[in-house]
Amino acid sequence: MATGGRPTTMRAVQYSGYGGGSAALKYVEIPVPSLKKGEVLIKVEAASINPADCRIQKGLLRPFVPQFPFIPVTDVAGEIVEVGSAVQEFKVGDKVVSKLIFWKAGGLAEYVAASESITVPLPAGVSSADAAGLPVAGLTVLQAVKAIGTKFDGTGVGSNILITAASGGIGSYAVQLAKLGNHNVTATCGARNLELVADMGADEALDYKTPEGAALKNSSGKKYDYIVNTTNGGKWSAFKPSLSSHGRVVDVAPNFGNFVASILTLFSKKKLSTVILSLGMEDLRFLLELVKERKLKTVIDSRHPFEKAADAWEKSLSGHATGKVIVGM
Numbered sequence: 447m448a449t450g451g452r453p454t455t456m457r458a459v460q461y462s463g464y465g466g467g468s469a470a471l472k473y474v475e476i477p478v479p480s481l482k483k484g485e486v487l488i489k490v491e492a493a494s495i496n497p498a499d500c501r502i503q504k505g506l507l508r509p510f511v512p513q514f515p516f517i518p519v520t521d522v523a524g525e526i527v528e529v530g531s532a533v534q535e536f537k538v539g540d541k542v543v544s545k546l547i548f549w550k551a552g553g554l555a556e557y558v559a560a561s562e563s564i565t566v567p568l569p570a571g572v573s574s575a576d577a578a579g580l581p582v583a584g585l586t587v588l589q590a591v592k593a594i595g596t597k598f599d600g601t602g603v604g605s606n607i608l609i610t611a612a613s614g615g616i617g618s619y620a621v622q623l624a625k626l627g628n629h630n631v632t633a634t635c636g637a638r639n640l641e642l643v644a645d646m647g648a649d650e651a652l653d654y655k656t657p658e659g660a661a662l663k664n665s666s667g668k669k670y671d672y673i674v675n676t677t678n679g680g681k682w683s684a685f686k687p688s689l690s691s692h693g694r695v696v697d698v699a700p701n702f703g704n705f706v707a708s709i710l711t712l713f714s715k716k717k718l719s720t721v722i723l724s725l726g727m728e729d730l731r732f733l734l735e736l737v738k739e740r741k742l743k744t745v746i747d748s749r750h751p752f753e754k755a756a757d758a759w760e761k762s763l764s765g766h767a768t769g770k771v772i773v774g775m
């Protein structure tokens with residue numbers, strides 16, 4: 447294996463059981479991971495926390511995932527310091543972004559081993575923090591906006607759409623990608639983020655705590671062709687009256703009721719369909735290009751030094767982040 451400065455041990459954050467939130471995170475000194483032949487060793491510069499990381503700790507995939515002790519976080523950007531013998535695209539010194547496999551994760555550490563197949567180059571001019579925000583959130587949104595027929599080559603005619611929780615990690619990318627696709631966007635968020643969401647391009651921003659916002663009503667009274675739902679609390683019964691006659695909800699944060707609705711509405715004119723992230727690295731390259739071209743921006747809620755990773759965890763758990771929560775190494 448080619449090496450470029452591998453220390454023997456590294457700092458990492460891990461937990462050893464379900465639950466416990468940020469208090470259960472332990473700072474440890476452990477061996478730097480060894481590489482399989484198709485893997486690269488990344489010196490992590492930035493990692494972003496997703497709600498799913500916290501839900502896995504809560505036992506979302508119990509009893510299969512995770513195996514303890516577990517180093518959480520899947521979205522990382524950094525520099526390659528070692529490559530496996532079968533790695534073809536990358537060399538030591540390359541800056542990259544990885545979407546680590548969720549049941550292995552390992553991103554909340556100084557170094558992580560990532561398969562070449564889940565790693566893409568970090569374009570020049572894009573910061574590690576901006577890139578680390580993208581893998582799970584950006585790809586999920588891209589999948590959702592593709593599902594509503596969004597075109598990014600300027601030829602899209604655009605639909606009338608609603609995006610819920612536009613201030614979140616997912617929602618903030620959703621507004622921007624939807625506008626790139628020429629949609630007319632109404633977005634919901636809290637009062638403190640109305641200006642931010644308008645700045646991202648939303649045609650109208652609704653405070654979800656007002657009666658109009660809770661009723662999802664835009665000022666024109668026009669119904670939505672699509673609703674991209676990114677809140678766990680969004681209910682099909684609340685969305686249905688706001689949809690046009692053949693409207694559809696694309697739900698990236700489905701609760702149990704909305705899973706049921708996705709089946710019950712299969713043959714209805716108004717539908718709800720769920721999104722489970724399945725896009726790959728080509729799509730991540732596409733998103734990174736948009737960031738490089740300044741067409742897409744990672745909204746960063748907060749940056750936390752590695753020593754304060756527990757604060758980042760706490761912020762993500764709160765459900766009140768504005769954009770992405772980043773840990774810098």
Ligand SMILES: NC(=O)c1ccc[n+]([C@@H]2O[C@H](COP(=O)([O-])OP(=O)(O)OC[C@H]3O[C@@H](n4cnc5c(N)ncnc54)[C@H](OP(=O)(O)O)[C@@H]3O)[C@@H](O)[C@H]2O)c1
Nearest residue numbers: 497586611613614615616636654698699721723765766767
């Ligand atoms: N399907 C998939 O593959 C997939 C992938 C990634 C994520 N997800 C899911 O998508 C959801 C969103 O993720 P995220 O990273 O965007 O979460 P997030 O960053 O934690 O979202 C927090 C934001 O949501 C806002 N918010 C909360 N409830 C709201 C409501 N009822 N109306 C409007 N805004 C509301 C909050 O505003 P205030 O602070 O003002 O309340 C806050 O700014 C999560 O449930 C996540 O698990 C799914």
